[in-house]
Amino acid sequence: MNSTLQRVWRRRLIGLRSLLVLCLALALLVLQQIARAPASLEPLLWLAALLLPNLIALASLNTRRQQRLLALELTLDVVIFVGLLQQLGGAGNPLSFYLLVPLLLGALTLGRGAALWLLVVTLGGYLLATLWHSAPPAHSTLHALTRELSHTHGLGMGVVFVALALLLTALGQVIQSLARQQQRQHDRLLELAGRRERLYQVAATLAHQAHELNTPLSSLVMLADNAAREPGLPQSTRDDLAQIEALARRVAARLRNVDADSLPERPAYRTLMERVRDHLRHLHPTLALSVSGPEGQCFNDGAAWFRVLANLGYNAIDAGAERLDVRLAALPGGGWLLQVSDDGPDHPERRAEEGLGVGLALVESTLAALGATLTLRFERQWSQARIEWSEHDA
Known part of the structure; x- marks a missing residue:
């Protein structure tokens, strides 16, 4: 003790x-x-x-x-x-x-x-x-x-006293041993919790850095592609731009496709959201992600949809969100609506000016390739991204 x-x-x-x-x-x-x-x-x-x-x-x-x-x-x-x-x-x-x-x-x-x-x-x-x-x-x-007292009575008292003394000594040592064992288990649990917390912090740092690196790399890809289309550029400059674009695409693909590689080509809504949930848990272990909508609905190009939802999740976490709500619903005139809402309270004015933080252009360009449109709404308590696409693009 x-x-x-x-x-x-x-x-x-x-x-x-x-x-x-x-x-x-x-x-x-x-x-x-x-x-x-x-x-x-x-x-x-x-x-x-x-x-x-x-x-x-x-x-x-x-x-x-x-x-x-x-x-x-x-x-x-x-x-x-x-x-x-x-x-x-x-x-x-x-x-x-x-x-x-x-x-x-x-x-x-x-x-x-x-x-x-x-x-x-x-x-x-x-x-x-x-x-x-x-x-x-x-x-x-x-x-x-x-x-x-009589000799027999004194002997009986002595036997009882010795038995109680032995019993209390053994009982006290057993209780003390159990208390030490419980303390060791408590210390071990605290140590494991500390290690897990440190691992979460490392994972969050790495995920955040990967997200921050992915954005300028993708921007570099778009800039290189736009520059290569300019008329009158020398061939050597075009070759350099093509090399820059290829390298940027390779690095960006490695950063964002780690969790999307094993997704099927047309994943179900439930499968896609489970993969997104597992991915975001490494960045924010306590993030509450709620999902609603038809679980069997399939999405074309699962890797692209994963990147869109992951980027929206990154931005929500960067804004200090504790809850992320994803809802899928059919539109009355045909087509689908995917609504992603978060309660991130961090600087709503900045988010309204910059969009959902960095990476908005990447999300919009990916959705444009999927035939979907993005609409943003910012309120004091919630930020909302509404993604709509037609039935044949689903």
Whole structure:
């Protein structure tokens, strides 16, 4: 057990000893007053001696060797209380079972060696108080509690005391072992959670960088293609532009097609959205993605649709969204509507000016190739992308 918990136990022992001494002292004084017997100082002195471990505890609460000091205090508790029992009639006094209290505290807080040592001291002190004790006068106030009992009764009390001492020691050690095991499991779970969180952060960083790299690469492809169409360019310049476009296309394809490679050519709506959900989970593990609509509806060119939905998801996450809602519905006049909404509160004015962050031109160009159109709506709580296409383009 760590030093903090042992420090707590030592503070509780201070209060327990003080309360015990106060109660016993008051009980002795009341009995002496009732019986009008002469006051005896020896029991009171032994009671005062029970406060000695308190002085040690108060002087060493902030030291590092808490376990050794706690073992010393509990040992002194047992030894001093055995001396008190010797004055009060020995082990026949019902107060002798108080010796089980420091024994149990030691079993719950100390190591196996210290707990066994305390068990030996407790049993030895109980045996000593049984064989050697002072019998009070026949007409004293303590005689009713400390009178000599029969040999058989004393033997039975001894057997019960030893059995309880062994049981409490074993029980305390088992509880302490289970507590350590539970603490180790808790620490292991915290470590695994920390590792998982770090992996999520690494994945999010890599996904964000891939998204940010994909946008300028795709823009470079479009610029190179537009520049190559300009009349009057030398052939060498056209060759350089063609090489730039090919390299940019290759890198951009690697960045955006990692999760789309295994998609079928015409995936079902459910299959497409499950792949998007798995992909976005790496970037934002707590993003709540809700999907509604006909799950069996198929999409032409699954890789292109995956890129569109992934880019919309990237932009929602960049805006701080916690919820992403995707709905597919048939239009009354024929065709389909795919509505993607997010609750990203980050800078709605900026998003309204720039579109859904970076990559809007890529989304629009991909949708144009698919025969679909994109309409954007921005509100205080929600940003919405409406994608519409005709029946034959689906």
